[in-house]
Amino acid sequence: MTMARAAASRRSLLGHSYNLVGVVASLVILAWTLVAIFAPYIIPHPIGDIVDDDYFGPMRQGLLLGSDYLGRDMLSRVLMGARYTVGISLAAVCIACFSGVVLGMVAAVTGGWFDTCLSRFLDAMNSIPSKLFGLVVVAAVGSSIPVLILTLAVIYIPGAYRFARALAVNINTMDFMTVARVRGESTAYLIGSEVLPNIIRPVLADFGLRFVFIVLLLSGLSFLGLGLQPPLADWGALVRENIGGLPFAAPAVIVPSLAIASLTISVNLLIDNLPQKIRDRDA
Amino acid sequence: MTSGVLNLVVKRLGIALVTLLIVLFAVFFATSMLPGDTASILLGQAATPEAVAGLREAMHLNDPAILRFLRWLLGLLHGDLGTSYANQMPVAALIGGRLVNTMKLAAITTLLSVPLALTLGITAAMLRGSIYDRAVTVLSIGVISVPEFMVATLAVLLFAVYLKWLPALSSVNEAHSLTDLVRIYAMPVITLTFVISAQMVRMTRAAVIETLSTPYAEMALLKGASRGRMVLRHALPNALGPIVNAVALSLSYLVGGVIIVETIFNYPGIAKLMVDAVATRDLPLIQSCAMIFCLGYLLLITAADIVAIMSNPRLR
Numbered sequence: 001m002t003m004a005r006a007a008a009s010r011r012s013l014l015g016h017s018y019n020l021v022g023v024v025a026s027l028v029i030l031a032w033t034l035v036a037i038f039a040p041y042i043i044p045h046p047i048g049d050i051v052d053d054d055y056f057g058p059m060r061q062g063l064l065l066g067s068d069y070l071g072r073d074m075l076s077r078v079l080m081g082a083r084y085t086v087g088i089s090l091a092a093v094c095i096a097c098f099s100g101v102v103l104g105m106v107a108a109v110t111g112g113w114f115d116t117c118l119s120r121f122l123d124a125m126n127s128i129p130s131k132l133f134g135l136v137v138v139a140a141v142g143s144s145i146p147v148l149i150l151t152l153a154v155i156y157i158p159g160a161y162r163f164a165r166a167l168a169v170n171i172n173t174m175d176f177m178t179v180a181r182v183r184g185e186s187t188a189y190l191i192g193s194e195v196l197p198n199i200i201r202p203v204l205a206d207f208g209l210r211f212v213f214i215v216l217l218l219s220g221l222s223f224l225g226l227g228l229q230p231p232l233a234d235w236g237a238l239v240r241e242n243i244g245g246l247p248f249a250a251p252a253v254i255v256p257s258l259a260i261a262s263l264t265i266s267v268n269l270l271i272d273n274l275p276q277k278i279r280d281r282d283a
Numbered sequence: 284m285t286s287g288v289l290n291l292v293v294k295r296l297g298i299a300l301v302t303l304l305i306v307l308f309a310v311f312f313a314t315s316m317l318p319g320d321t322a323s324i325l326l327g328q329a330a331t332p333e334a335v336a337g338l339r340e341a342m343h344l345n346d347p348a349i350l351r352f353l354r355w356l357l358g359l360l361h362g363d364l365g366t367s368y369a370n371q372m373p374v375a376a377l378i379g380g381r382l383v384n385t386m387k388l389a390a391i392t393t394l395l396s397v398p399l400a401l402t403l404g405i406t407a408a409m410l411r412g413s414i415y416d417r418a419v420t421v422l423s424i425g426v427i428s429v430p431e432f433m434v435a436t437l438a439v440l441l442f443a444v445y446l447k448w449l450p451a452l453s454s455v456n457e458a459h460s461l462t463d464l465v466r467i468y469a470m471p472v473i474t475l476t477f478v479i480s481a482q483m484v485r486m487t488r489a490a491v492i493e494t495l496s497t498p499y500a501e502m503a504l505l506k507g508a509s510r511g512r513m514v515l516r517h518a519l520p521n522a523l524g525p526i527v528n529a530v531a532l533s534l535s536y537l538v539g540g541v542i543i544v545e546t547i548f549n550y551p552g553i554a555k556l557m558v559d560a561v562a563t564r565d566l567p568l569i570q571s572c573a574m575i576f577c578l579g580y581l582l583l584i585t586a587a588d589i590v591a592i593m594s595n596p597r598l599r
Contacts, residue, residue: 123298124305129538129580132573136313139561139569212428219430220539224546224558239432243547246436249444257433264428272424 022273028266032259035079036086043076048231056242056250066251068242074252077238078259084234085260088145089218092152093211099153100160101203105191107161108168109177119165122158130155130217138226148227152214159213163206167199208271212264219260235260291592299585306581310573311352359574365567374571378553382575385545385552389537391468392475397530400480404487404526409514411492419484426481431543435474442470471548478540479533486529494522524594531587538580 035042050071057067065074103122107115137151171177172195180194221227222236233241238256245253358365364374407419426434442449449469494500495518503517504510545555557572 120298120301121305124302125309127302127581127584128306128309128577129535131539131542132576132580135542135557135561136310136569136573139564139566140313216428216430220432220543223430223432223543226558226561236430236432239436243436246439247444249440253436254440257429257436261425261429261433265425268424268428 019273021269025266025270025273028262029270032082032086032263036082039079039083043073043079045073045076047072047076047080049073056245056248056252059251065255068238068252069244074255077233078235078255081233081235081238081256082259084145084228084232085215085218085236086263088149088228088234089152089211089214091149092214092218093156093207095149095153096156096214097160097203097207097210100157100162101164101196102191103157104161104164104166105168105195105199106187108165108172109187109190109195111172115165118161122161125154126158126162130213131220134217134221135224135226138221143226143229145228145232148218148221152218155217156210156214160206160210164199164203167202168195171195171198205271205274208267212267215260215264288593292589295585295588295592299581303578303581306577307356307574308352310570310577311355312348355570364571367568368563368565374567377556377568378571378575381551381553381556384550385541385554388468388471388475388541388545388550388552391472392479392537393534395472396476396480396483396533399476400483400533401487401526401530403480404484405491405514405519407484408488408491408495409510411495420488423481423484426477427485431474431478431540432547434477435470435544435547438470438474438477442473471544471550474544474548475537475540479536482536483529483533486533487526490522490525490529491518493525494518497521524590527590527594528587531583531590535580535583535587538576 053071055067055069055071057071059066065078068074068077103118107118133155134151137147141147168191177190177194180190185194218227218234219236219239222234223240225237225240228234228237230237230241235256239253242250242252242256355365362375364378366372367374367377403419407416410416449466491514495514497518500513500518503513508517541552542554542558544550545552546558549555553572553575557569557576560568560572
């Protein structure tokens, strides 16, 4: 499985040419990833320190992105916010896609009542609006990082399941699947060695899209005050706490919004500009 | 012939009903997982253990969850939504006026965004590959890729801060004239219209492009029909099903949109009520609001599916 994946990605790196938009988009994503990892070492001021006499200060030398509603350095807060936004979303999307794809492949390969029941149940889950689901869960168990990760993952499992199952059902009708079945291979072998290598590329593209959805939902929840709780602040929470600066068009409220937009738009553009062969379902 | 369609539609409605039950169940259980005992929260810190036990008995809190769920469901059927924990008012009374406000907002947004999005989507598909098409596509991808609150903050920055045309907050109570009304609804409606339309434009454009690439559309062109005639007479009637489907699906995004928009603009609708209820942990209120939202969402996606079934000639 890992070998197949490595081979696939090697081929896609060397065999296809990327266009400019795709390259720029990947650079933006790479930059935010590096920021998320190294944020504590590169922030100019500790995030809790009040460094400005004024609140909602403008951009200037020393405070490149101005100051927030308490006079704290906005640049440091945005850089640290990247950790939470990228980290939580990435953890959630990994759980969602892993569970969704595994369940989807097993459902497609085994079929029968397992498939029917699981599909019905997950379709019903899909009929709960995502923000509402988040609201209800936060109301029920409170908001903490593990709860947020799990909630976001659960919300997006049905989508990942549906996508993977639809792909796997097509693979399941192929002759090599029948051959493998006749050989007496186990379900684990079937999904790991026969189905997965054939659907991995569209599944990875779907992973990216779902990451965007999760970033947007997490930011939305934090913006409503139901996501990360102070003193922690992701980008959505940064917009929320500085919303008072909106009437003066303070950088403190605009910059975190732009950070979210740069990340989500880059992921969308990267997926849109992937070589056709990777993006297409039947490649 | 038609019985096949009828069968499918009835089956789809049945699925929707089962889904609704599952969703209600999920909402009920998620909210009853709340840590802390409801009775002791209601009575406050000074309550004696006997009083708490008595209230638990009176509220049937000791019954198994499934029984409480059925009782709640039965109450719903009678129109009894329970009593708010926070201010002891019946939930139905709290929700009533708020629901009307939200419906007004949704209705105005729909009236504005559907014609706008369809025009943009269809014309972009007709002029595929042109600068106009690219601009529409880039703009709609942009709006889809950013959170709703960013669209709202940008709208405030543009219309309220730089242009100073509109107030940043809305409050329905102050409407005395038509201009007041416009000023109140403008910001929330503009934001929601952007969010909903972007989705609709993309889906409409895709649906029309798909029909335009069919052999009969090409045939119409080859027999000498003008491009406009080909699109309006030959392609559009066939793309109608997918388009209506796209409209219904996009409108379901209203559910998520109003939650953000009502909060940011302080609009006294049901979503704001629910966000406030979450802050005060007012269970009956959260349950009822969640139920209304799920119901609306489910209605829209079921409508979208039924339109898709009805408009597929192969099923007729």
